[in-house]
Amino acid sequence: MKLKYLLPIVCFTLFFSCSTDDNDDTMLINEVENLQLIKTIENGDQSIELYNEKGMFETGYNMISLRIKDNNTNTYVEDATISWMPVMQMPTMQHSCPKSEITKAIGKDTVYQGFIIYQMTFEDGSGWSLTLDYTINDVDYSVTETINVMQYENQNTASFMGSDDSRYIVALIAPKAPSIAINNMKVGLFKMENMMTFPVVEDYTIALDPRMPGMGNHSSPNNTDLTYNSADHFYYGNLSLTMTGYWKLNLKLLDASGTVLKGEDVTENNESSSLYLDLEF
Template identity: 25%
Template sequence: MYALVRRSSAIAAALAALISGCGDDNHPTAPDGPSLLQIGSAADSPVEVTLYSEQSPTIGYARLTIGLRDADTGTIIDDAQVVLTPMMHMQHDDGSTMSHSAPQEAVIAGGDSLFTTATIFIMSGMWEMNVAFETESHSGTLSLDVEVGPGSHVQAISVGDERFFVTLIEPRSPRVGPNDLELCVHRRASMMSFPAVTDLDIDMDVSMPSMNHGSSGNVAPVAAAATDGHYHGTVNFTMTGDWHVDLALGESGEELLTTGFDMTVQ
């Protein structure tokens, strides 16, 4: 069973106790901050790794937090280089196997002696999350199995011999009125490499098919930074119900692909 912890300025002090009791749901928790869900842990003396998520992982953009500690002393490890590599191992009916990775963002040192990153899970099933670490005294790789549920926030589109993944990050809970819109786009270069696509032009059309109308005040997403493949805009919903956001992605002045997302506004 997953275990809940709380992020706050006190989490570094509490993390050792949280990890050491990973089989017990009655963990002590810090009183403030958004909840994090423990989704896996692994240890190989002297390092223990614990992986947290904001919610149970589903197909889509998963913000992840990594905690490291010395398994022998309980000391939090906050000075380390960390790389996360997700792997999906698939077995076909004929007994053959195939493995592939997924779009993965860099791991950065966050607050509270933790490390933050994001994985774009492109299919459901059991993923092997390989956490490679290097400290002043230790290096190695630990693997954690994470179950990923179904979801509708990733669109996979083939364009000729290429495969693109368009991921809806925000809004996660669409509401009436203007909503921040965030997408990320990746191109599959190989089964192990999914680089971000950073130079797209995106046109957007917002409609409510059941009512045969759209909305005003929408802002098509534009690149947020030169390297991360994220695009930010605004989508405006004028009433509750089922909406559709159509997207046309262009590259070098030519249309590359079209896709879209259904959103239910509460």
């Protein structure tokens, strides 16, 4: 081949190679995009980063994303097994709260996910700690760190004793952005087995009666009671909101046989149930 033909080929190859490298750099994906850092927990050679949409823990349902950073290589771990235990220290005792297992986030290489439902907190956000146990390359690690849990502005979770002498926790998960419409309502329901264990309650019914106390305590049409979904272990129903403002979501908890465990009907003589969640938009 003559040199005059060879040189264009070499130049084209070099240009294509450089262009491809540049494209690879621009295609790097931020796996925690749109999330805010809550806290970084240092544990020797690793740093555990905790994220959610607000950048803070609050009472109620918290969906949390985690990453483990190898401080020696400045890279994130892609193959770890992680579990956690949130604990609140009270003056005379301690307890945990409902929580999920931690799994790899769908479509992510370095991000793990799970939820924690904090049912209470102190006024200044103190009292809680979080223990993380994790395994990397068959080596076990553990770290415990204090965390702040702030009080959510509305009652998005309720802890109560049922007529069966069992303690339950119900937490509002959706709607996160209520609107004047029929909203998909989603809640979690858990039973306190002991101070550290809160399994999901299956196959109960949560009756729903939303009211506006500031507007004559009127209700709304087309609401449906919440029923259990075995696919994701949450309860779903329809929440009809006909105007903006403060809504009290009156609830009744019924077991699998239809026995009312907590809550009452709203009537002319009874303006609200003893079991409720609320929201304002």
